[in-house]
Amino acid sequence: MYRVKEAFYTLQGEGAQAGRAAVFCRFSKCNLWNGREKDRASAVCNFCDTDFVGTDGQNGGCFDSPQALAAHILALWPDAPGAPYVVCTGGEPLLQLDEPLIQALHEVGFEVGVETNGTLPAPEGIDWLCVSPKADAPVVITDCDELKLVYPQPLAPPERFLSVRAKHYFLSPMASPAVPDHEPDAIKQSNTRKATDYCLAHPQWRLTLQMHKILGID
Ligand SMILES: C[S@@+](CC[C@H](N)C(=O)[O-])C[C@H]1O[C@@H](n2cnc3c(N)ncnc32)[C@H](O)[C@@H]1O
Ligand SMILES: Nc1nc2[nH]cc(C(=O)O)c2c(=O)[nH]1
Ligand code: SF4
Numbered sequence: 214m215y216r217v218k219e220a221f222y223t224l225q226g227e228g229a230q231a232g233r234a235a236v237f238c239r240f241s242k243c244n245l246w247n248g249r250e251k252d253r254a255s256a257v258c259n260f261c262d263t264d265f266v267g268t269d270g271q272n273g274g275c276f277d278s279p280q281a282l283a284a285h286i287l288a289l290w291p292d293a294p295g296a297p298y299v300v301c302t303g304g305e306p307l308l309q310l311d312e313p314l315i316q317a318l319h320e321v322g323f324e325v326g327v328e329t330n331g332t333l334p335a336p337e338g339i340d341w342l343c344v345s346p347k348a349d350a351p352v353v354i355t356d357c358d359e360l361k362l363v364y365p366q367p368l369a370p371p372e373r374f375l376s377v378r379a380k381h382y383f384l385s386p387m388a389s390p391a392v393p394d395h396e397p398d399a400i401k402q403s404n405t406r407k408a409t410d411y412c413l414a415h416p417q418w419r420l421t422l423q424m425h426k427i428l429g430i431d
């Protein structure tokens with residue numbers, strides 16, 4: 214059984230695939246936070262900007278088989294030319310994404326992207342793997358397509374993650390989870406300045422912004 218909080222068609226807002234149309238499949242549950250506000254401060258990851266609790270979001274639900282979930286995702290892709298792309302996120306997608314689901318998504322024509330915190334092994338067959346490390350959670354994935362570090366995390370200096378092999382190394386300014394999406398806030402502005410300065414001083418790192426929030430889309 215796969216538990217999905219929500220699924221929606223939008224543009225990838227972050228990283229090297231930013232601007233590409235994709236169906237986002239947001240899996241329920243995370244291994245670094247239970248998603249309850251009262252437990253945020255004591256969680257391993259405490260800056261999360263996302264509600265991943267339950268299956269009650271748009272196009273959310275429980276799916277009995279890989280084929281059922283793949284068909285549900287396919288129904289959200291438009292009838293138009295262009296390589297179908299799905300981004301599996303969450304919550305932590307690697308708690309649920311397995312090889313049968315990747316195979317079922319490939320069978321209906323999707324390239325499969327994944328957004329993960331990197332603490333769990335990745336199944337075979339993922340086409341684009343983005344690892345976003347969290348300060349207090351050891352990364353077990355050694356190779357990925359992009360490493361996207363939310364910055365600044367005082368206990369996670371970017372240098373620490375250069376041992377994870379990646380085609381691209383990104384810094385993404387930390388947004389304050391307390392402020393609603395689509396509204397700039399002072400904390401975000403100062404984090405964006407800090408990330409900019411780090412990239413200027415360390416050119417192997419690139420800046421990525423959460424474009425969907427700037428645009429006011431999902
Ligand atoms: C909600 S997470 C879900 C996937 C996975 N659990 C992870 O952490 O990568 C999706 C992306 O949002 C990023 N993110 C979460 N909270 C954020 C925040 N407050 N500001 C900027 N990026 C954030 C994560 O680091 C990750 O790259
Ligand atoms: N448009 C859009 N792009 C995204 N890239 C990563 C996201 C995520 O929450 O994993 C995300 C998201 O939630 N929306
Ligand atoms: S950012 Fe990712 S790892 Fe952190 S609580 Fe949110 S879903 Fe979990």
Ligand SMILES: [Mg+2]
Nearest residue numbers: 262263302431
């Ligand atoms: Mg998001």
